Amino acid sequence: MLLSLLLLIPFLGTLTVLLWPGGPSPARLRLITIAILVLQLGVSLAVASAFDPAQAGMQLQEHHAWVPGIGLDYALGIDGLSLPLVLINSGLTLVSAVITRDIDKRPRIYFAMLLLITGAVNGAFLSENLLLFFLFYELELIPLWLLVSVWGGVNRAYAATKFLIFTAVSGMLILGAFLGLALLTGSVDFSLTPVLSERLAMGGQLWLLGALLIGFGIKIPLVPLHNWLPDAHTQASTPVSVLLAGVLLKLGTYGMLRFGLQLFPEAWAKLAPALAIWAAISVLYGSLAAIAQTDMKRMVAYSSVGHMGYVLLAAAADTPVSLLGAVFQMVSHGLISALLFLLVGIVYRKTGTRDLEVLRGLLNPEKGLPFTGSLMIVAVMASAGLPGMAGFISEFLVFRGSINVFPLATLLSMVGSGLTAVYFLLLVNRAFFGRLAITPPSGDAVEDGRLDVQLAPVAPRETFPAMALAAGVVLLGLVPSSLGRISEVATTALAAITALPTGVH
């Protein structure tokens, strides 16, 4: 019942927000949403405390037949792979709602969509049935499309449509793979079991896995399927970007581990070397593209492309350490990219621009955004993998777990880690150091040296969510055992399952 609550609360919350009597003000709707999300976070923590980390399999399972004729069951369960992601979802959606201010139009729909997304994501992470997963996977699509296309930037229609098309193709490929599995095995059992694929010939397995890889590869996103992401991020508002980077991309990596690796272990082992190279290309391409960006948000978006590549590398290596690293990377990327987007959002709200050719000296003690800048430096250090923060432990685990299996791909990915420092130091150096400026340099000394650079101060309540995320990043970096304890048994078991038939390790 506990897991069903994680669906009931957001979905009933959606209805509550939509049907709240009278014309509640945006501020009141926000408070209602926050209250619902706090409740959801509380239940997530209750799930975490009820969870037994010593067990490898699914726990707190719930199973009801729904539409038996097509194999759609209401089957929920949670393990060490999905629990951290459920927690991240609850936490970051709450952050998104908290940082949503001055919604200028249709606040009711906005907050309802936020709740719908978080419910759908919970559903996807908890599903033990392939069709149910697909249902939830598709369910978050429309609300997110709305969030970008209604409350986005100037070019929002283009970005939202692009997102819709890419993700719809992703959904079709995934559904195709799931149906193909049923078709080829002649079974209508869509429950999550790896036994199915063993009945298939390798050729069939490779086709199905290929479809899944491309489907989830779009969502993650992996180069060259990443094209929608920078546009979606640039046009999305800050809370939506936080959600997109922190939570929704994880659906892709989660799906890849759960349905790619776990469902098709033999085919996975065959494709693994190619996947590792793909991961390295994705990491390097994302990082190099980030270096070339002049829009802060696009830079952070491309860094996401690079950093999600580590998860693929770890999944390809498929060792207990690398898979644990994959979980760590998903969580730490969720926290760090959410923090980065949040801070970029503050900069954008105060200065009206994200252009690195324009912004200068924001660390300026009294006239600039010194505290935001300090948090940005923390986030950047975490992203570049400095020891003591979440990024280090996850990258270390990924590289340590993968280097014996795929030395070349791992070394190339490590170069990407170094490149992270390059582009983020460029960002910090351009936007935060030097003389304060928020207008383009004119080349005229009088114009560029002017004194009347006026920025509104950042209220403490605006930085509080960022402080909470930064604290999380440091906490996870200093006490990695907190997450490791939850996931280690599950990831070890996952590696063991796949090791058996292939005998690679």
Place this chain on the structure above:
Amino acid sequence: MPIVPAELVHANLSIDRAEVQRRLLAGETLLKDTPDHLLEVVDVLKSYGEVLDAYSINLIYQAERQFLNPLPIFKYLDGDHSPAKIWRHLNHDRINFEYAEYCQKAMFWHATGGMDAYFDSEAFADNCRRIIDAKRRRDPLLALLNPLFPGFLPELIRSAATTHALGQFWRVMSDLFLDLAAAEADGRVRSIPAVVEFIKDGLVAAAANPIRYGVSIGGEQLWVLPPEAGLTFLVDVAVPYVEAVFLRGMPFLGTVSFNAQAQQISPDQAQFTYGALYADPLPSMGSGIPPSLLMQDMYRHLPERLHQWYRERTRGEGDVRVKICMSFQKSMFCVTNAAINGTMPHPLNSTDPAAQAANGAYAGAWAQRLGVARTDCLAA
């Protein structure tokens, strides 16, 4: 390709040289006469006067009581060694005397004016010999150091002399600025021209004040700067001070780096433009006065009227030090204006063509330097 952007090392040109020269010769003030400017200048000078009072007392204390002290750990305490005073000092509930020392170092290093000429004279060397002889009898460390490094103690004595002279200079300026505030409160000063006139009169009145400095070693009175040296307030201290602190200054370390080898800093000290009139009030730690120290000190003594005025503008309390710095710069232009007016070779209303030409050349020389200063604060 210079690493430092042009706007950091070369200040604003919003009022060009010709305009500066015209205003000086026409007897107009450099700073535009507005009620806001009057409030800013008078009140910021009042807080500056109170800070200068503390600086002056401490510099004179250092020069007289911490003279050649090899370990002057209590030099900022003005002789009060009570635990409460030490606690306040350690807790940083105090004036930033480091800024006063920075100004002293700038003066000493740039070394212009009559005092510096006297430092190189035989008479000064004699004074030093007498002082060192008296001192080494009581201080074995100095007795050891002096034969090893014969140039060391005279240099410390020169530095102490600059410290004392600056203390004397600021004594006068502190009183002058506090008198100005009183005059404005009485209604005797009601405009920026009146402010400039008041400061000019104060400077002229003190111009011939003698600058002397003596130390007492073992009950024996010894002169460092004796009356016979003939050093006076305006020519030997005030003018070198303006040169060193208002105009030249020293480049700061900060988030902006200067590469001296790439000639981002002029090899000619006389060409330095890092002084208060060139400083960027936005504290990017670029060239100019270190805002954090002096502005913090003035913030502690801010008159309520100006404080309220600041609270109503931009970020209120949040960027108050930047606003103090901008007001301070305006007031320093008034002081410079007064100094230029006071040292003009001939009266401005002179009809003698030769006098007019001399005035024109004098104002032109100043305009040459002020034209690249932060004159953008003058119009607003």
